Amino acid sequence: MCILLKLFMVPALLVAMLAGASAFEVPPLRGRVSDTDGLLSASKVIALENALRTLEEKTTAQIAILTVPDLQGEDIKSFSMKVVEAWKLGQKGKDNGLLILCSEKGLHCRLEVGYGLEGAIPDGKAGDILRHQIRGKANPKKGTHDFDGAFTDAVSTISQIIYDEYAKDPTGASMRGAGPEALIGAFGLIVAFVVLGFVGAIFGVLVGGIAGGALGAGIAFWGAWSILGIFVMTVVGFLFGCLAAIIMSGVGSGGSFSDSSWSGGSSWGGGDSDGFSGGGGSFGGGGAND
């Protein structure tokens, strides 16, 4: 037991040292509202999270709020950009993410607007919301600290803008185009499945698996993925090929497969606890701060 612990200690320490080597740490994404600077009341945090979740459900736009006690020596713009690049707020392709960031007990705030929202919320509008909705109620330089009220107003105003945009254009087609990649990918998977299945049915499951592995590796190379990605794809391809071969040969011989039960159909659990994560959206540097 002792030896095992010691064996793990060294690599763990190494990892910790390497991780600590980079001074800047992006705050982890723990939810839509990360009030690490304690500006909001608990009930307000919940109310805001609900409002932001509803916004995402209705329009797919992802707004997050982050308050931090300090900027770790960074300028607020570069801090904000590092956060949104790590959190990836907004949907991939639509880029409809927005971050409201406040630091040092709300002394400095920034609205970071995703590419897809820049039309509805250009820099001047972001500045407007900052000056009126936020600073109207919470301006430490002037001695006001009603952050509950300020964030409520800001979220309400921003949400209304997004709802209005969404009502005009529900598919978000005007936002940066979401590619047809998903459709092509699905089609490709079906074709690969059938082809690999035939190969495997004729030449044996193992050959089907090898073909699948080669195909996986090939796809990873076409996409110029990392070494790890190539390895993973090879393994996945192998398993996919074996599976296809088994199913196709089962179908072909019309035999023993019919009574194996493919249980499923029920959801993957997870319920409706809000496991919030970024949708892959990107940002160009638009927004406003003070």
Place this chain on the structure above:
Amino acid sequence: MVEDFKMKPWMWILGVVVLLGLVFGGSYNGLVNKDESVKAAWSEVSNVANRRAELIPQLVDVVQGYAEHESSVFKGVTEARAKATSINVDASSLASSPALQKQFMEAQQALSSSLGRLLAVAENYPNLKANESFLKLQDEVAGSTNRITVARKRAIDDSKDYNQAIRGIPGVIVARLGGFQPKEYYEGKPEDMAPPKITFGKKG
């Protein structure tokens, strides 16, 4: 029938050839994609710089409405803008020339400085400082400057990514065969783009 199947030598060779084809084809595609990314990234830098330049006449207009005698400041901004615009003519040359990138950056930095002085004028004119048009333009200039910073950083990151790819395996072979050259870039200091912080009482 299926049980008698044995891999003949030609099948092995074919398999290896196909695999190599996939690997090198994939690598070539990857390099092409990265090359295009770098060009697109510098194009974006050029575009956002132009957007900033377009805001300036409007800003000068608004400020002049309140502070018409600050002529040295207006002259400074106008000249800096002209200089920056003259360098930022062609996005594709920007992508291929670190010398041009340096010139571009320095011109943009000079423009940021003179913009800082222009905005600082408002410290002495409370009515200007409260003017909604002025505030909106100030936000847009700040946003545009930030966009230039972000776009430049991404262009350089893409260049680094490309350079890494043509050094690794099998990139280094494909690069030599396909004629892919490393991308040189001028990095400069990260803070270079930000306009100087406006301090009280500072005059152009």
